[in-house]
Amino acid sequence: MGKQAAMLEELQIKNAFLQRVHPTLKLSSLFVVFICMIFVYDIWRPLAVLLLTVAAVAFLGKIPLKLLLVLLLPFALFGFSFVWLQVVFPEERGSTVLFYIFQMPVALENIQTGVSLGLRTMVFACWSLLFVLTTSPVGLVMSLIQKWRMPPSIGYGMMAAYRFLPQLREELTVIRRARQIRGMGSKPKMREWRGMAVPLMAGAVRKAERTALAMESKGFDGSRNRTRYLQMNYKKTDMWFAAGFILFITVVFLLPLL
Numbered sequence: 001m002g003k004q005a006a007m008l009e010e011l012q013i014k015n016a017f018l019q020r021v022h023p024t025l026k027l028s029s030l031f032v033v034f035i036c037m038i039f040v041y042d043i044w045r046p047l048a049v050l051l052l053t054v055a056a057v058a059f060l061g062k063i064p065l066k067l068l069l070v071l072l073l074p075f076a077l078f079g080f081s082f083v084w085l086q087v088v089f090p091e092e093r094g095s096t097v098l099f100y101i102f103q104m105p106v107a108l109e110n111i112q113t114g115v116s117l118g119l120r121t122m123v124f125a126c127w128s129l130l131f132v133l134t135t136s137p138v139g140l141v142m143s144l145i146q147k148w149r150m151p152p153s154i155g156y157g158m159m160a161a162y163r164f165l166p167q168l169r170e171e172l173t174v175i176r177r178a179r180q181i182r183g184m185g186s187k188p189k190m191r192e193w194r195g196m197a198v199p200l201m202a203g204a205v206r207k208a209e210r211t212a213l214a215m216e217s218k219g220f221d222g223s224r225n226r227t228r229y230l231q232m233n234y235k236k237t238d239m240w241f242a243a244g245f246i247l248f249i250t251v252v253f254l255l256p257l258l
Contacts, residue, residue: 008132008133009136011061011063011134012133012134012136012137013136014061014134016060016062017060017237017241018056018057018060018061018130018134019134019135019136020235020237021237021241022143022232022234022235022238022241023136023140023143023144024143024144024147024148024232025234025238025241025242026131026134026135026241027140029127029245030127030128030130030131032249033123033249034124034127036249037120037123037124040116040120040253041116043115043116043119045252045256046116046120046122047119048252049123049252050119050122050123050126052248053123053126053127053130054068054072054126056130057129057130061130061133061134063134068129068133071129072122072125075121075122075125075126076122079117079118079119079121079122080118081118082114082115082117082118082121083111083114083117083118084114086110086111086113086114087101087106087110087111087114088104090107090110090113093105093107093110094107094108094109094110095107095109096109098111137162138159138230139230141155141156141158141159142155142232143232146228146231146232147232152220152223152224153222156215156220160208160211164204164207167207168200168203168204171199171200171203172196172200175196175199175200176188179196
């Protein structure tokens with residue numbers, strides 16, 4: 001398992017408030033925030049949501065603030081592109097001209113629109129990171145099967161595919177080192193990747209067959225009537241999270257409409 005995957009798994013199983021919240025609740029809150037943000041056009045509400053989310057991830061999820069800001073940096077650059085596009089290629093140039101760039105007027109209304117779009121992008125990214133950094137994939141799949149009635153065959157298939165990804169990376173490293181030992185170079189050319197893909201796919205098929213045989217030997221038949229080692233029941237932590245989220249949505253999105 002790579003260092004990044006090990007670090008991610010360590011963050012996902014930390015003993016913190018957000019890690020203990022039921023995955024379906026966090027997934028539902030993610031969708032609600034996305035839908036609410038679609039109808040927001042000002043600057044202050046996305047900025048408030050972004051700052052509150054960063055604070056929640058850092059303090060309630062015990063995610064290092066430096067790591068969170070590094071992960072958000074690419075999305076910040078992407079968000080800035082909206083400001084640039086609104087200034088240079090606006091659909092309609094605003095009337096309040098602030099300054100000129102090479103004789104091109106820069107209007108306040110265009111900057112506000114670009115900043116609003118950029119902040120919404122940051123909010124989407126930050127809530128996605130909240131979910132990814134504080135949710136165990138196993139807990140997510142088990143909660144979807146038990147609470148959202150996902151078919152077990154699909155849920156366990158997703159879990160097996162997720163577990164295969166680090167192994168595929170390790171196998172690719174082994175194949176590249178074997179090529180180096182045979183004097184075929186450390187950096188394969190584009191046409192040589194096809195030759196590396198064949199043993200990689202063959203290994204993946206073998207692993208899939210072994211996994212299927214192991215599941216059948218344990219009596220897996222896709223039915224729901226079986227015991228599970230991980231019970232995903234709602235707890236008091238979920239009640240506190242739901243109450244806080246409802247308060248958050250009411251204050252930030254609903255009260256300004258009244």
